[in-house]
Amino acid sequence: MSQIELRDVAIEYRKPKSDESFVAIRGINLSIDKGSFVTIVGSSGCGKSTLLLAIAGLIPRARGSIRVDGRDVAGPGRDRAMVFQEASLLPWRSVHGNVRFGLELQRWSRDNVDQRVAHFIGMVGLGQFADYHPHQLSGGMRQRVNIARALAVDPDVLLLDEPFAALDAQTREVMGNELLHIWEHDKKTALFVTHAIDEAIFLGDKVVVMGKDPGRIKDVVEIDLPRPRTTAMLDSAAFVAYRRTLRDYIAADMQSLQMIEDAA
Template structure:
């Protein structure tokens, strides 16, 4: 049995100012194995965030089901950590206090909390900044704190929605490599939404390509590149092939959007 099992999932949002609904995700099925790193790509509005939020238990399911280790998801749970595009740190607390907070909420033993929080702060390379406040850090550093907090609670599943989306290209690349380095150590099951094709391939065991109107899965690409990986792999012939295939998919989607626009 897969660790995360999404079957025939449909999500609908209530339309504003009417009784109607908008189908954001339509009959999506997806199996994620324990320890797998899955990235999700697709054009804007195809339901990537909605799918992730549904797995996080943060939106209502209209049809189908999601289960994690055999248990149905019917709300948020301690087995899942979520990292959003914008770091959501408590501005009045230090880096250490922010990472500790997640552990306190999950009732880790008091004595272990600081030690464990520091271990993960160190893992993301911020041990010299543990008593800094979020406003004293750069965007990339803040997102690293966010990732440390998400990992420290030892979730079964790590859900990330464009966690590097707000960063410049260079920082983003560094963060991607760093995340890989961290992930290689304990191989948490991870779902990662991104707009960046190279990032999607570099990180993934498989890339899920979504299409729109309504949101569905178009393709699942298995990425058979050796691990551990680093940024240099993007020039390998196999990587270039994957990139071509993904570009074609996304290009088809954009072309379809263009046709719709021309028709109206």
């Protein structure tokens, strides 16, 4: 059953200091199954963040419809939680306090809030660090806090906008594996933006390939690799074939950009 449905969605931004608008994405049609892990790739500026923000209900759309669980998205809601590229933590609060903050914002009235917070901190492997403050943590640890905060509010949909982009390759791989582990256990619907092709294939049931000028969906590639995914699969023939397909798509985008620049 599809949980997220986008029909002919377009998003426009107002150009600075003018009344003109700029079409960031248009003609977006996309169905995302409940409990699936969908990744989005595309070159910088093709509208990946815009698409996520629109589903989060944080920016208005110029046309089309976005439905989550059959309900029209009219603004942010508890059913969707977003994780941004830079861990947006409150520096004066501990790890526990930061994860708790998400629940406080939602006026979470259920019992055992602190127990719940501790549970999610443990889930992202920070059990020993609950009393630490953000400046005492590495970038990877800060992103774990961010993910714990998003999970703790129990959303149906997790929207992750390049959450590992600021991390080194090693940490990134570990975090990807852990995220899959959590997802396999929790079965949230996940929409994950990355510009790393391998990461998109490794994590996804489907890879949405976006292109630009205007921002749009070029293709959706089904990733037919068994789960749980393992690092050994990175060298499998199937993986290599997916990588080649996706690289070609993105290379084509860069070339057309080069042609536009050459013509200018």
